[in-house]
Amino acid sequence: MDELANLLEYRAQRSATVTLTCETAYIISLKLRTADAKPRRDEVTRAICRRKEPCDTPCFDCTGRANAVVRMYGQHYDRLDLKLPPKKARR
Known part of the structure; x- marks a missing residue:
């Protein structure tokens, strides 16, 4: 999970496009909901x-x-x- 976060952050800092698989998008959506519940x-x-x-x-x-x-x-x-x-x- 940390590797994915680092990759996304790295790409965002370079204004690069990120393409996610359905599985990865699902995992990220769960994490965002968890963060919102904190x-x-x-x-x-x-x-x-x-x-x-x-x-x-x-x-x-x-x-x-x-x-x-x-x-x-x-x-x-x-x-x-x-x-x-x-x-x-x-x-």
Whole structure:
């Protein structure tokens, strides 16, 4: 799985086209759904807050504990820093 991720990242950084087999596309779709199901930090912060009335702005303690939980699940894809190169002009 890591090899596939590295290959896709390598090709994307070079603005290269990637063609997937049906099986590979299926595996990637499952992984994307799994990543989407992972809790976001703000969701975890609200869930673990010990106050009777959750804060409008989460405190440092709750945010720190929520960060630890989210890291255990792995980084959520919407928090990734995607820096793709500009598309190459076609000739």
